[in-house]
Amino acid sequence: KQEVTQIPAALSVPEGENLVLNCSFTDSAIYNLQWFRQDPGKGLTSLLLIQSSQREQTSGRLNASLDKSSGRSTLYIAASQPGDSATYLCAVGGTSYDKVIFGPGTSLSVIP
Amino acid sequence: DAGVTQSPTHLIKTRGQQVTLRCSPKSGHDTVSWYQQALGQGPQFIFQYYEEEERQRGNFPDRFSGHQFPNYSSELNVNALLLGDSALYLCASLGQGVLYEQYFGPGTRLTVT
Numbered sequence: 001k002q003e004v005t006q007i008p009a010a011l012s013v014p015e016g017e018n019l020v021l022n023c024s025f026t027d028s029a030i031y032n033l034q035w036f037r038q039d040p041g042k043g044l045t046s047l048l049l050i051q052s053s054q055r056e057q058t059s060g061r062l063n064a065s066l067d068k069s070s071g072r073s074t075l076y077i078a079a080s081q082p083g084d085s086a087t088y089l090c091a092v093g094g095t096s097y098d099k100v101i102f103g104p105g106t107s108l109s110v111i112p
Numbered sequence: 113d114a115g116v117t118q119s120p121t122h123l124i125k126t127r128g129q130q131v132t133l134r135c136s137p138k139s140g141h142d143t144v145s146w147y148q149q150a151l152g153q154g155p156q157f158i159f160q161y162y163e164e165e166e167r168q169r170g171n172f173p174d175r176f177s178g179h180q181f182p183n184y185s186s187e188l189n190v191n192a193l194l195l196g197d198s199a200l201y202l203c204a205s206l207g208q209g210v211l212y213e214q215y216f217g218p219g220t221r222l223t224v225t
Binding site for chain 2: 004032034036041042043044045046049089091099100101102103104105
């Protein structure tokens with residue numbers, strides 16, 4: 001049974017800092033891994049999707065890496081801004097259409 | 113291009129009642145998944161619909177049922193509501209092609225009193 005964890009549960013940083021969010025999963029037989037952002041009480045916004053054959057994906061100040069063998073993914077946010085404050089969730093898909101398993105999320109607060 | 117839409121936005125129901133939530137997938141998407149997100153937790157998979165059939169189901173009781181229409185829109189029905197059913201209900205449509213990227217709607221906030 002796939003289990004997904006995220007560390008840390010909460011993070012508070014001053015504006016401008018670079019930061020790393022961690023995601024771990026127990027079953028390395030994944031199809032893809034997706035990082036989402038969620039603002040309070042809102043739906044999920046997709047940030048990056050990494051296929052199982054890929055090692056990383058980049059979008060603007062965001063970079064996500066994937067190491068299937070160790071069951072880990074990291075989301076790197078460069079030059080953090082107050083607008084980055086949100087909860088960040090990682091989600092793992094087991095097959096091409098399999099149900100997606102979410103981690104509990106990391107609550108990020110960027111202080112001006 | 114409209115994204116995933118959900119209705120209603122908010123809903124308040126009493127224990128024992130029944131509720132229906134609605135979702136329209138992103139244009140061109142034929143697969144819809146439903147998730148329940150309790151406060152402070154990650155979304156939990158309820159079920160997925162493809163070609164009007166339930167293709168996958170998570171660990172939810174039979175009180176949770178769904179339907180997909182020929183236009184790919186979907187409904188989530190919950191019977192005999194419990195206080196513990198209070199949550200944000202999210203609908204996601206699945207992108208076509210090899211990426212199978214999920215696109216989420218804004219959610220429906222259900223409060224059971």
